Amino acid sequence: MKDVAFGQYYPVDSFVHKLDPRLKLLFLAAYITSVFLARNFWGIGLCALVMIAVILSSRVPIHKVLRAVRGVVILIAVTSVIYIFFYDGEGEPLWSWGVFAVYREGIYFALFLVLRLFLLVTCSSMLTYTTTPVALTDGIESIFRVHVVALVMSIALRMIPELTGEVERIKNAQKARGADFESGGLIRRVRALVPILIPLLISSFRIAGDLAEAMDARCYMAGKKRIKYKKLAFGPRDLVGFLVGAALVTGVVLLNVYMGSVF
Amino acid sequence: MRIVAEHLNYTYNAGSPFAVQALKDVTLTIEEGEFFGILGHTGSGKSTFVQHLNGLIRLPRSLRRHPKREDPMPVLTVGEYDLTSKKTDYTALRQKVGMVFQYPEYQLFAETVAADVAFGLKNFADRKHRPTEGEISSAVHAALEAVGLDASVAEKSPFELSGGQKRRAAIAGVIVTRPEVLILDEPAAGLDPRGKREIMELLHRLHGDFCKTVIIVSHDMDEIAENCTMSAVFAEGRVTHVLPPRELFRRGEELEKMGLDIPLVAKLCLELRKRGIEVDCDFTAADFVRRILARKGEKA
Amino acid sequence: MHALEFRQVSYSYGEGEFRIDNLSFTVEEGEFVAVLGHNGSGKSTLARLANGILTRDGGEISVFGTPLDEKHLYDVRREVGVVFQNPDNQTVASIVEDDVAFGAENVGTSREEIGRRIDFALHAVGMEEYRHATIARLSGGQKQRIAIAGVLALLPRIMIFDESTAMLDPRGRREIMEVIARLREEKKITVLVITHFPEEAALADRALVLNRGELVMQGTPAEIFSRREDLLTYNLDLPRIGSIEQALNEGGMSVSSTLDYRILADEIAKELTCGS
Structure with missing residues (x-):
């Protein structure tokens, strides 16, 4: 009965859900590129804005999205602490104590x-929330042949x-026998x-x-050509997605040029 | 060990769109020495309930600390263990409350049956007074004997055994620590008729010799009717009935409406009642036949 | 022409291991046949031989006159659908529609046709509303209905249920038996149910009993279940109703050996009210 957040499709009907998976994969690539290209807060702000629009139009509840980020919170916390305390800037530090200087x-x-990090994790989890595994693999298959x-x-x-359910069951059974x-x-x-891995291995073989x-x-x-029921086709909706993606990359590049870099 | 549960609630995936409330205000007492049957459909909350009894599912912390005033405070005690307390020693509890899961043969892992059966024994062993090899070996052999496995299987790999033998070995791995309460979730699932019969006979033997209280979880009403001294029915997370099986089956009509498969004798009694014949029948087939034949005798 | 014919079929898992021994039987078109046997009697092997998942060592198998051989393997497999025991281990996709499509995609000719097959299959098992649902969240009975739909999408004329209800609770079991009855009545599919529940076998037109790979009994369910001593020798469950009837008859009443408790109630009522 427990739930697994990873790779779990969130079944609602929305604009984002209906997009062609190939487009979503390309959009993801464009988005990641934009996030890395952005050199100032205007650019990253634009990316965040687009992400908010995507989340809203996907109808995936916000706490579900945040749950996906939970996994990298520690990573984010540790790296930001390192940056804040150990980054050697020019000019006067805002605050210093011994080797620490902010x-x-x-x-x-x-x-x-x-x-x-937040945007990267969010956009990839949005892809899995809004795309069924089958659609996703169809997309990958179609792009990479x-x-x-x-x-x-x-x-x-x-x-x-x-x-995951099987691991839970075996773990409980061994815990009941005093396993720690x-x-x-x-x-x-x-x-x-x-005592977990061996039964799990045996179960996996049985299931396979x-x-x-x-x-x-x-x-x-195996090897015989199959007719796919779900055929991928670009529609007007996908054109909107494509334009948003293209606009995002262009926007970020332009913002970099006109607003200057923070660094 | 007497088991007392009052006002238990439990929700899986709390706070998510897939939240399922598995237990709703469950109140149930299981006396020491019972052969207790818990009946219900898949998803009725029966498995969730029994997993509370050895702390595999624990009461939500928030509830333990700040009970909302309108909600009655949950109570859960198993013998001397108070599971609403923060200081419960779950390891000690699990030694006293043995749990055999559905398809327990899937938990076997060790190289030999003996090593697998000894697993729990070693886990629960007191850190200061570790049992000697001799003590372990004699406990393992006693457990194997109790489940009706020949001593010769002890050194075999558990994966060489037949399906029924594997299940027995898995049960031996739980009773080896001599729990006072033995809980089994669908102990006869997936077995053929003879296998089913043998497992139930085994449980009756264990009930006398090894464990004071036996609790079985099942969706087979005939199984409960034939084996249990007391029973409870779970439906949609609630306890709807707590009655001796014979009382339970007088309520065949109610249970049938709840979608449970009632025993054949109860079905026959209901049908006879529809035809104007009141048979105050017990739940066993033998009782039913005796009463019908007595009626027939009066007639003649 | 028989829907399914086994002629002196034998099969062994290897030297000295268990085998099907010289097994011959036929199933007619539209028939509902139950196959009974204890664990290890060879009844599950029979299902796997019938659609060529296992290859027999000797004898002949034919389906609607087509011999099951290397050349016709996939023709036969398309005609003989098999639904297995474990509801969790038969699906290849996460979403209902994608899973039902799998078999159709293997044999289908066009997308439109695959779509029609999915509609047909989901309708036949009464799961249309769940088309876009996640399989992992369904109940055991529903998962098994999806497994049936996945096989139905191949449009088989024969369906074999290999203990397909064994891992379900009574509600799930009833769901599956209702679907099977519908497939038979509405879709005219020939059905072979492999089971050890006498209540399920009682619904069949004919029952076969296997013991150690041999066909040892054959007849209507009522005939089979009246031979109580024989069933005990083959380690089979007796229907509970049978033991009540036997005890009543031994006690001086005369009731027939029916498998329907309503008929038995009628007969008891008659005995008690009319008197002797």
Whole structure:
């Protein structure tokens, strides 16, 4: 019954959901490029604005989006602390104590980094929230022209919730037999994983065997060309997405030129 | 160990769009020495409830610290353990409350059956007085014997055993620490008729010799009817009935409306009532036949 | 022409391992046949042999007259759909529609046709509303209905259910048995149900009993279940109703060996009210 945030599609009907997955992948690429290109707060602000628009039009609730960011909060916190306290700026520090010195640039850098990481994680999780694994792999398949990979990825993605559930079940069963996964040193903890990993491995083989049989029974022939039910087609909606993406990159570049760089 | 639960609530994925309230104000007492049956559909909250009993699911912290005034304070005690307390020793509790999950054979992992059965024994062992090899070996053999496995399987790999043997080995791995309460979630799931019968016989043996209280979770009403001294019905997160099985099946009509599969004898009684024949029947087939034949005798 | 024919089929898992031994039987078009047997009796092997997932060591298998051989493997597989036991291990995609499409995509001719097959299959199992749902969030019975739809999308004329209800709760089991009954009545699909629940076998036109890879009994469910001693030897569950009937008859009443509790209630009522 537990939920897995990673790779979990959020099933609502929205503008963003309906976009062609290839366009979404290209948009993601354009977005990441923009976030890295941005040299001042105007640029990164524009990126943030676009992200807010995307989130609003996707109808994915905001706390769901924030949950995806939760995983990198520590990373963001640690790096910003390092930037704030150890960045050697020019001119007078704002505050100093021993080896620690806080410069204006340090704070800017940290803030910039936080925004960047935040936007990067948000935009990639928006892709998985609004695109089914099948659509996503279809998109990848269509862009990179690889075939079996798409099926393998689709199965792998669909197994994530199941295997997570399996781990939970095995873990509970061993906990009930007094297993302790939380205390002790590293070696003790790694050894404590054996009673989970072995049953998990056996379960995975069993599931794989069952699945192979079920695929066989449904006339799957490796290598034979399959007709795809969901055909990808660019529509007017996708044109809007394309224009927004293109405008974003251009906008960020222009802002870099006209507003100057912070650094 | 007496088990007392009052006003238990539990929600999975609390605060997300997929939040599911699995327990709603559950109040239930299980006396020591019962062979207790918990009935209900998948998703009725029965598994969530039993996982509270050995602390695999814990009461939400917020509830323990700041009970809302309008909500009655939850109570959960298992013998001397108060699970609403922050200081509960869960390791000690889990030694006293053994839990056998659905398809327990999927938890086997060790190289030999003996090592697998000894797993819990070693985990629960007192840090200061570790059991000797001899003590471990004799406890393992006693557990294997109790579940009806031959001593010769002890040195085999658990993966060489047959399906039914694997399940027994897994049960041995739980009872080896001599828990006072043994909880089993669908112990007979996936077994063929003989396997089912053998597992239930095994549980009756364990109930006498090994564990004071046995709790089984099942969706098979016949299984509960034939084996339990007391039963509770869960539906949509609530406890709807707590009755001895024979009382329960007098309420066949209610249960059928709840979508539960009632036992054959209860179905026959209902059908006979529709035809104007009141049979005050017990839940076993033998009782039913006896009463019908007695009626027939009176007639003649 | 038989819908399915096994002629002296044998199969072994390897030296000395369990096998199907010289098995012969036929299933007619539109028939509902139950296959009973204890764990390890070979009943699941039978399902896998029938659509060529396992290759027999000897004998002949044919489906609507087409022999199951290398040349016709996929023709036969298309006609014989198999639904397996575990509702969690049969789906390849995360979303209902994508999963049902999988089989159709393997054999389909055009996108429009695949779309029609998905409509047909989801309608047949009563899951149209769940077309865009995430499979992981469905109940066991619903997952199994999706598995059935995934097979139906291949438009098979024979469906084999290999203990497809064994891992479900009573509600899920009822759902599946209702779907099976509908497939039979509305879609005229020939059905083979492999089970050890006597209540499920009771719904069939005919029942086969397997023991150690051999066909040991054959007949209507009522005939099969009246041979109580034989069933016990083959380690099969007796329908509970049978033991009640036997006890009543031994006690001097005369009730028939029906598998329907309503009929039994009628007969008991008659005995008690009319008197002797």
